[in-house]
Amino acid sequence: MDEYLLIFRHEDGGKVASPEQMQIWIKQTMDWIGGIAAQNKYVGGNGLIFENSKVVGHNGVVTNGPFGDVKETIGGYAIVRAESIEEAVEFAKGSPILQGPGNTMEVRKIAKGDGVH
């Protein structure tokens, strides 16, 4: 069993949701995580705060946010245990993030440090 990082990619991280939408979104996320945890496949995860984020560039140049012209940003991540990339992809498919048009989930296997990966 390997660990996979599921990265939540938002097309527009600056979009403001209504409190009702937020409430629904929180509930859906909890159900999604609970479903993975119920299979004993959830390792951990968290959201990433959009506000006041910085990008440190080459030569130490600091800019506000990762955005500039591109609004796409990472909203959070989850780490899951899975037998294969396909299983990890199945977990990713259940994420409520994907209800937002243009949002994507990136699935990456975490290196084990065992010399193979």
Add this chain to the structure above:
Amino acid sequence: MQRQELIPHLFRTEFRKITAVLSKLMGIEHIETAEDIASDTFLSAVESWPYQGIPPNPTAWLYSVAKNKARNHIVRNHIFDNKVAPQITQSAEENQGIEIDLSDKNISDSQLQMLFAICHPSIAIEAQIGLALRILCGFGIDEIANAFLSNKETINKRLFRAKEKLRTEKVAIEFPAEAEIQQRLAAVLRTLYLLFNEGYYSETQDTVLRNDLCLEAMRLTYLLIENESTNLPEVKALLSLMCFHASRFEARKNANGEIVLYQDQDESLWNKELIEKGAYYLHEASQGTQLSKYHLEASIAYWHTIKADTPQKWESILQLYNKLLVIEYSPIAALNRTFALSKVYGKTKAIVEAEKLKLVVNPYYFTLLGELYKEIDRAKAKENFQAAYNLAKTVADKHVIWKQIEGL
């Protein structure tokens, strides 16, 4: 109180106190001697009370006899030690002055310290529960064997090995240092939680015994609450959980000792006082920022004290299970979460989620699937209940499942 009731009653309440105080006094390596002295004390009572009458204060009588016996033992041992270990200079005379403190304060302190000693990381968990039952709850070997559905010999061996371990690891009967409490407490709470479950889910037909196990677990938890440095939110959450569960004690088994499922229980049999106590401790537990698995389980148990099915109830239970599973996975929590999910999102969706669990050796997995399929696909329901029946380990479980198959 008649003599035949008095002795068992005193044994249950006083044996453990005497044992704890004497073990504390003499050190963990003499835990068996402490037990022997406590047992001898009761033997003395049985030998003398029928002829001399029951003393006006039987407890005080027991304490004074126990003190004498302990003192004699220490003196005798000391003489022996003096012969083989001449470096010990303290005289037997001085030993006569040994203070054996059987005050309430010292009794509860000793019991609490003993609880920490028994829940030592070097002792296997079943042995911890057995030792707690023997030393802290005064249960007989027969009763422990009965509760574990095991035999006397196995239990004796298990306890013997555990005591050996306490000796070789030189576990001290003392209160852990302030910095260690949190960590050591986690082990204590786990043992108390399992001790309670042992009683709550025990297969033994002995209802009194099952009740007693639960009450003892609650009493020991309460001991922690009474002590300032262990009166912590997660301890209160655990007691709250126990109160809520215990409130359904009368309702969850019928006159024939068969399990009555939650939805079929007679609410009027639920113990209101315990429900109120549970709510009180849950409220108390909520002061602070800590959210332990006991908080979550107590909150789930709280929602179960409200019989009516409201969307809010099941939505809350589902979210609590979601959180609980993230903190600590267990198959039973995964199954219960899926049941809650069926109440919130319907059975069709729950079946999809349930089948992902793949707990194919767990009878409750198939019971859940059977329940979910009931109104959707009777053949599938039957197939699943049948699988559950084949996997069920106890007669009581098989009986409940058989009734489900018949009711299809």
